[in-house]
Amino acid sequence: MIVQMNPTRTLLLVEDDAAIRSLLVLHLEQAGFRVLEAPDVRTALRWLDELLPDIAVIDWMLPDVAGITLLERLRHNDRTRQLPVVMLTARAAEADKVRGLEGGADDYVTKPFSPRELLARIRAVLRRRQPEPEAGPxxxxxxxxxxxxxxxxxxxxxxxxxxxxxxxxxxxxxxxxxxxxxxxxxxxxxxxxxxxxxxxxxxxxxxxxxxxxxxxxxxxxxxxxxxxxxxxxxxxxxx
Amino acid sequence: MIVQMNPTRTLLLVEDDAAIRSLLVLHLEQAGFRVLEAPDVRTALRWLDELLPDIAVIDWMLPDVAGITLLERLRHNDRTRQLPVVMLTARAAEADKVRGLEGGADDYVTKPFSPRELLARIRAVLRRRQPEPEAGPxxxxxxxxxxxxxxxxxxxxxxxxxxxxxxxxxxxxxxxxxxxxxxxxxxxxxxxxxxxxxxxxxxxxxxxxxxxxxxxxxxxxxxxxxxxxxxxxxxxxxx
DNA sequence: CGCCTTTGTCACAAAACTGTCATCTCCTTC
DNA sequence: GAAGGAGATGACAGTTTTGTGACAAAGGCG
CATH class of the missing domain: 1.10.10.10 (Winged helix-like DNA-binding domain superfamily/Winged helix DNA-binding domain)
Known part of the structure; x- marks a missing residue:
């Protein structure tokens, strides 16, 4: 019997460090997410172009464009404005946190973090967003x-x-x-x-x-x- | 003929710069607010003593006591605890913003700002505070x-x-x-x-x-x- | 870069409301 | 039943609110 079968959620993971990325993918997929992997912003945008995920996890520091910039771009585009975003950062600086939240991030996790913590944040954000499903017809x-x-x-x-x-x-x-x-x-x-x-x-x-x-x-x-x-x-x- | 759909709102304006103050008073009154002017905290407190406004706009930097201090005082007093406050500041420093919001400001506007922006913030705050008079049938x-x-x-x-x-x-x-x-x-x-x-x-x-x-x-x-x-x-x- | 869409503002026209009048009706009272 | 007085009406002119059409700035996209 199925108590609460959540529909599979799609998650966009933008992270350049291959090691961290595969570790996260492992956990995320095990948690039932369908993960779109993107080592850089370019790839992320390609993904977004063809499929709107349910949530995005974005590393603050990326090789090509800063993660924060990607966030701002997302917020600027109608299609992605509502997309929940969790920022991933190595810096614990408060200023960054503020900037991230102002930029429209829904939450942020500081490295080092446990996959479990990230998962918890992601679920919390999704839950918070739940009440206002802008999506359905x-x-x-x-x-x-x-x-x-x-x-x-x-x-x-x-x-x-x-x-x-x-x-x-x-x-x-x-x-x-x-x-x-x-x-x-x-x-x-x-x-x-x-x-x-x-x-x-x-x-x-x-x-x-x-x-x-x-x-x-x-x-x-x-x-x-x-x-x-x-x-x-x-x-x-x-x- | 005067048709006043909304009841007149009283607004306490605490700002030491006379030029800015009169400019704001002009716009605020035109927007239908009854404005209590206070160049300093002392005057502000006197006003508050005799009349509780619907909202307060407080400059961050004031001659006698810092505006932020006034805010904190307001939050410590039962009578004024619920008073909506919009902070006005020249500093764009994020840390200040955080402090202001934590201190209990409902919003804050960075100078330079347009009177219209301030007005919009004020209205937004009032609206947020007073959900609906709920004029039932x-x-x-x-x-x-x-x-x-x-x-x-x-x-x-x-x-x-x-x-x-x-x-x-x-x-x-x-x-x-x-x-x-x-x-x-x-x-x-x-x-x-x-x-x-x-x-x-x-x-x-x-x-x-x-x-x-x-x-x-x-x-x-x-x-x-x-x-x-x-x-x-x-x-x-x-x- | 140009072309095209989306947007926020304006200035002006159109419509909705209002406060007053001048006039007309109706009721009272003698 | 005539004279007054109090209300009811219909018309107006002045304001305030909306509806419209036009425009220029800002992005998006080849």
Whole structure:
């Protein structure tokens, strides 16, 4: 009987030291991970290009580009922005830790470390990330969002959205009916560290509506004057 | 005319540089904050003594006592422990940031910064602190008010109200049966600082009735000649 | 490098709200 | 039933909020 069979997780391991790498691969695979090995950033990017892992473990010091740089690149790309990252470092310096965490690392492990410790951190990060699965397709009021392709579907018809449009719609769909004011949307869709005019939200809402028009679903995004916007399930015209 | 959707927030600004201070005051007040200015910690403490603000913005470097010290003091006092604090600092040193956040600052902004950035941080902090006033739905005599969307519902049918109409109905519903004269309504619905003709109340009552007509509920708002208005639960016609 | 997409801002048009009036109705009272 | 007074109406002009279309800057990608 299966109590809790976790689906196999894919893990990207970016580490140049072959010895450490194979040691980790051993443990990681034994722990049920499918490991993508990358001795350098170039290889890592190739992997990422073809397959989005569930988590990445990145060595701080790498031969070609600093691991921290890779981290920043990941955070800069829409596809990898949500990717959980655990940094691996030989330095115990606090400054690095801060920089790493600020750069968006979810945790970091200092060498020397036991594989068990790394594993524990990885699991903790995955667990923490779990509650907000940005990945799976979402459906609401006849719409279906496909995060992989940034596409909305309705009765077969498809519309591709821009990155921000998609995140916005995704947020609405996962928090339906309620009214969200512009500030809240900036916080939750753009991130609370984005310093953006509130009116920009209007523009993006408009773009989203425009994109939804071909699906005759633009009416789902309602304006609540003086308050904000909300998505609501309404009877839609047939396509 | 003044429509203040959000209640005015009070903000304590502790900053010794007069130039920066007045610049910030300008922006903060324009953003709707009531600003308590303090060039030093002593003044700040005096303010705090007589009035607890909604948030404090504190400069890291101050003439008398370091801002960080003030922060620590705030955190040690029961009354101010929960006060949201945004630190303002010229130093970009990470160590300081860490210390500030550990000291209990809710966020911190590095100089030079744009007033807009500061404003965004302040709003984010306030939002984080005060999740939602949670304006729950209210019901009375078959009507159901949904503050979130500014709509009244009756047996499924919905009517969207204007902001003032909604506030007015909301007031009636939460203070039913009794008669309210125009002055009282102006006070409680418009705010006691509103400088408005009493007759204006009539107009809004009418607009409210108009909006309620489709729900056949306009009869609930009664006119009491020579006294004012009141809402009553009466048997309503079926829809 | 140029080409193209994505984005944040603007400036201006469109729509929604508001507070006041002038006028019209209806109720009271004599 | 005429005169007053109190409310109800419909129209307005002034503001505030949104919707739009255009643009330029920033990246991504050959």
């Amino acid at each position: 979402v459906a609401f009021g006849g719409l279906e969002l496909v995060p992989d392709r940034r596409v909305v579907r309705r009765e077969g018809a498809e519309q591709t959205l821009g990155p921000t449009e998609f995140r916005l719609l995704h947020f609405f769909v996962t928090h339906p009916e309620r009214v969200w004011d512009r500030a809240a949307l900036l916080d939750r869709v753009w991130g609370d560290d984005a310093f953006i005019e509130e009116r920009t939200v209007d523009v993006h809402v408009r773009r989203l509506r425009l994109a939804l028009r071909p699906l005759k679903a633009d009416g789902m995004i309602e304006t609540v004057r003086g308050a904000g916007y909300r998505i609501t399930a309404i009877p839609l015209e047939p396509l | 209210v019901a009375f005599g078959g009507l159901e008010l949904v503050p979130d969307r500014r709509v009244v519902r009756r047996e499924g049918a919905e009517q969207t109200l204007g902001p003032t109409e909604f506030r007015l109905l909301h007031f009636f519903v939460t203070h039913p049966e009794r008669v309210w004269d125009r002055a009282a309504l102006l006070d409680r619905v418009w705010g006691d600082d509103a400088f408005i003709e009493e007759r204006t109340v009539d107009v809004h009552v009418r607009r409210l009735r108009l909006a309620l007509r489709p729900l056949k509920a306009d009869g609930m708002i009664e006119t009491v000649r020579g006294a004012g208005y009141r809402i009553t639960a009466i048997p309503l016609e079926p829809l």
